[in-house]
Amino acid sequence: PVNRTPEMQAERLQLPILSEEQVIMEAVAEHPIVIVCGETGSGKTTQVPQFLYEAGYGSDSVIGVTEPRRVAAMAMSQRVAKEMSLAHACPCRVVSYQIRYEGNVTNETRIKFMTDGVLLKEIQKDFLLLKYKVVIIDEAHERSVYTDILIGLLSRVVALRAKRRRPLKLLIMSATLRVEDFTQNQRLFARPPPVIKVESRQFPVTVHFNKRTPEDYSGECFRKVCKIHRMLPAGEAPAGPPGHSRYRARPPLCTQSRGFPPAGLRGARQERALGLQAQSRALPHINLDSYSVLPAGEADEDREAEADGDEEAALGSDLDLDLGDGDSDGGAGGGVGRAQPAAPVSSGPLLPCASVFRPPPEGTRLCVVATNVAETSLTIPGIKYVVDSGKVKKRHYDRVTGVSSFRVTWVSQASADQRAGRAGRTEPGHCYRLYSSAVFGDFEQFPAPEITRKPVEDLILQMKALNIEKVVNFPFPTPPSVEALVAAEELLIALGALQAPPKTERLKQLQRSRLSCPITALGRTMAAFPVAPRCAKMLALGRQHGCLPYAIAVVAAMTVRELFEELDRPAASEEELTALRGRRARVAQMKRTWAGRGASLKLGDVMVLLGAVGACEYAGCSREFCEANGLRFKAMLEVRRLRGQLTTTVNAVCPEAGLFVDPKMDPPTESQVTYLRQIVTAGLGDHLARRVQSEELLDDKWRNAYKTPLLDDPVFIHPSSVLFRELPEFVVYQEIVETTKMYMKGVSAVDEQ
Numbered sequence: 151p152v153n154r155t156p157e158m159q160a161e162r163l164q165l166p167i168l169s170e171e172q173v174i175m176e177a178v179a180e181h182p183i184v185i186v187c188g189e190t191g192s193g194k195t196t197q198v199p200q201f202l203y204e205a206g207y208g209s210d211s212v213i214g215v216t217e218p219r220r221v222a223a224m225a226m227s228q229r230v231a232k233e234m235s236l237a238h239a240c241p242c243r244v245v246s247y248q249i250r251y252e253g254n255v256t257n258e259t260r261i262k263f264m265t266d267g268v269l270l271k272e273i274q275k276d277f278l279l280l281k282y283k284v285v286i287i288d289e290a291h292e293r294s295v296y297t298d299i300l301i302g303l304l305s306r307v308v309a310l311r312a313k314r315r316r317p318l319k320l321l322i323m324s325a326t327l328r329v330e331d332f333t334q335n336q337r338l339f340a341r342p343p344p345v346i347k348v349e350s351r352q353f354p355v356t357v358h359f360n361k362r363t364p365e366d367y368s369g370e371c372f373r374k375v376c377k378i379h380r381m382l383p384a385g386e387a388p389a390g391p392p393g394h395s396r397y398r399a400r401p402p403l404c405t406q407s408r409g410f411p412p413a414g415l416r417g418a419r420q421e422r423a424l425g426l427q428a429q430s431r432a433l434p435h436i437n438l439d440s441y442s443v444l445p446a447g448e449a450d451e452d453r454e455a456e457a458d459g460d461e462e463a464a465l466g467s468d469l470d471l472d473l474g475d476g477d478s479d480g481g482a483g484g485g486v487g488r489a490q491p492a493a494p495v496s497s498g499p500l501l502p503c504a505s506v507f508r509p510p511p512e513g514t515r516l517c518v519v520a521t522n523v524a525e526t527s528l529t530i531p532g533i534k535y536v537v538d539s540g541k542v543k544k545r546h547y548d549r550v551t552g553v554s555s556f557r558v559t560w561v562s563q564a565s566a567d568q569r570a571g572r573a574g575r576t577e578p579g580h581c582y583r584l585y586s587s588a589v590f591g592d593f594e595q596f597p598a599p600e601i602t603r604k605p606v607e608d609l610i611l612q613m614k615a616l617n618i619e620k621v622v623n624f625p626f627p628t629p630p631s632v633e634a635l636v637a638a639e640e641l642l643i644a645l646g647a648l649q650a651p652p653k654t655e656r657l658k659q660l661q662r663s664r665l666s667c668p669i670t671a672l673g674r675t676m677a678a679f680p681v682a683p684r685c686a687k688m689l690a691l692g693r694q695h696g697c698l699p700y701a702i703a704v705v706a707a708m709t710v711r712e713l714f715e716e717l718d719r720p721a722a723s724e725e726e727l728t729a730l731r732g733r734r735a736r737v738a739q740m741k742r743t744w745a746g747r748g749a750s751l752k753l754g755d756v757m758v759l760l761g762a763v764g765a766c767e768y769a770g771c772s773r774e775f776c777e778a779n780g781l782r783f784k785a786m787l788e789v790r791r792l793r794g795q796l797t798t799t800v801n802a803v804c805p806e807a808g809l810f811v812d813p814k815m816d817p818p819t820e821s822q823v824t825y826l827r828q829i830v831t832a833g834l835g836d837h838l839a840r841r842v843q844s845e846e847l848l849d850d851k852w853r854n855a856y857k858t859p860l861l862d863d864p865v866f867i868h869p870s871s872v873l874f875r876e877l878p879e880f881v882v883y884q885e886i887v888e889t890t891k892m893y894m895k896g897v898s899a900v901d902e903q
């Protein structure tokens with residue numbers, strides 16, 4: 151029995167999905183698998199779990215709901231708790247959430263929102279998912295890697311549960327994007343599941359194409375929003391230029407200088423580690439065959455895709471766009487007074503600011519600047535004007551080499567239509583497309599599923615940990631390419647996570663695309679760490695010589711990515727350019743301090759990460775410290791959480807380590823630095839590059855360049871690296887990013903053996 155407030159009940163009744171309750175519940179009763187499709191805002195996420203709860207699917211059991219994003223898992227659990235009037239009586243006990251780092255699940259939880267990564271981890275512990283009677287895979291149209299895998303796995307779990315006479319119901323919910331990948335895929339569902347379409351009230355949206363397609367889409371976007379604000383009647387205007395760094399609020403210029411720890415507190419040990427004493431002894435060695443291995447059956451942490459963080463780093467972390475300034479662009483005339491910029495819609499693990507759900511104050515206009523996050527998963531009420539740049543900023547990976555680059559590309563037609571649809575939820579609206587109709591005609595119809603765009607080594611390791619040996623036979627909604635699968639297996643074999651078959655056997659496997667290497671004990675341990683396989687290998691090796699706390703800090707920093715603020719952006723004015731230059735010099739200075747000299751400098755950018763994490767924690771991980779040192783505050787908070795989580799996981803793997811997160815961690819000793827270099831090299835071993843010798847310099851484009859096994863083209867040390875001027879003979883790198891050239895980031899020197 152649910153006692154909703156009358157206001158809440160009235161609000162619910164407005165939702166299109168309410169009239170489909172019976173249809174949906176009948177389908178669920180009759181079929182093991184049901185697909186529910188409906189426009190964003192039709193009420194799928196908030197209402198369907200409640201329908202199921204009221205129909206008794208939550209009795210002695212849990213209704214599981216997965217979301218591709220943490221922010222959605224948290225926000226939706228709160229919203230549903232509130233709708234069910236549970237928030238006051240027993241906050242979040244019946245409706246809970248679980249994301250990578252935190253959750254409020256109890257024994258009384260009946261509806262559990264979680265990220266798809268969390269459910270994937272649960273399947274590893276209990277393949278039949280016996281604690282659930284229903285699992286809802288929400289936002290399936292986003293086609294996130296984990297969502298795709300879950301759908302594949304659950305198609306089998308449902309069959310197994312039916313055999314055991316403990317049926318599991320699977321609901322797949324999606325915006326109205328292509329569902330044929332699910333329904334027309336015989337391998338996935340031998341019998342196509344029923345699709346229930348929820349008709350939403352959609353008011354007409356007039357779409358206006360630009361005559362021409364401007365280069366400067368963010369400037370154009372800004373001008374358009376200002377124009378709407380000046381000329382058009384009330385109604386909010388969301389705007390969505392990706393990478394709108396030009397509007398970002400600038401942090402104040404830093405003036406203070408701080409070391410790691412502050413120079414005065416540095417002990418002799420630290421001086422040594424920072425390379426102030428010459429290195430004379432023979433190099434100590436790490437034993438590459440000595441790693442921690444998980445005792446059987448004990449993987450105990452949630453894993454989760456790098457999720458929101460990465461995307462956010464790409465988009466610039468601050469979304470505040472002060473449209474108040476727009477008035478200067480042609481004077482404040484007409485319109486509805488000041489436009490009110492809303493708080494960021496996605497703030498990492500934080501919730502969207504509640505103010506975006508509330509009507510803006512009298513005499514103001516709400517302007518939402520949104521990334522693709524808001525395209526489908528969050529509904530902000532009352533939007534009347536949509537300005538669509540037509541662009542999306544995504545990390546693009548080369549399938550074989552893994553080289554990544556951020557690319558701003560055109561969205562798909564389906565996405566553009568989603569964006570436009572936002573304008574017609576409450577009344578007829580307008581969508582201004584900043585591109586011509588001819589350009590629109592050339593857009594792809596649908597976005598490509600993530601699994602076809604990303605390296606899959608992480609995923610393959612997870613699947614192998616689930617004892618899925620023949621990955622090629624897995625019922626993927628859309629399978630990754632065979633090259634990507636082979637590349638992933640090769641890497642995992644090299645890391646020791648999979649058993650290498652004899653050479654001839656392997657050749658046969660490759661010829662017939664019958665990849666089937668079983669997982670090793672090391673592989674199982676690596677799968678328990680919620681980080682990429684290369685990093686997991688570093689953790690597995692880290693126990694030796696007291697290196698674990700450092701390995702954890704390094705891996706946490708590598709996983710969060712881009713700890714440093716982007717300072718290479720173009721400046722709008724002379725003044726800003728000077729300020730930017732000042733900041734760049736300051737950050738470069740800090741990096742040199744953190745890297746130290748001698749042995750520690752050889753550890754290169756990894757030493758910088760260690761220094762940044764150490765110094766930041768020493769200063770209490772404050773916003774001020776981050777701003778003063780060019781660090782992204784949100785990234786550093788994320789590093790802190792991940793360090794905590796990795797420490798817990800490592801303790802589960804080897805309890806005798808007895809680790810804890812030390813905010814006043816000493817810098818590593820000189821010999822530890824050397825061990826760390828070996829650990830890093832073991833993890834990044836396939837990312838080796840050799841400096842091109844002067845006698846090989848055929849072409850000027852190879853000056854200061856490096857050669858890697860996979861690429862024909864030269865690669866370079868990124869200018870932001872502390873090894874940029876050092877040019878060691880051999881290096882390992884964390885990743886290659888292509889901008890104007892191919893650049894290696896996260897570089898460490900390797901000694902010639």
Ligand code: ADP
Binds near residue numbers: 188
């Ligand atoms: P769907 O999953 O179909 O996109 P939702 O169930 O997420 O739809 O949303 C249904 C409605 O609930 C939307 O109109 C949205 O405005 C409203 N809503 C969702 N979350 C909140 C919230 N935190 N506060 C106020 N309204 C909300």
Ligand code: MG
Binds near residue numbers: 191196526
């Ligand atoms: Mg939804």
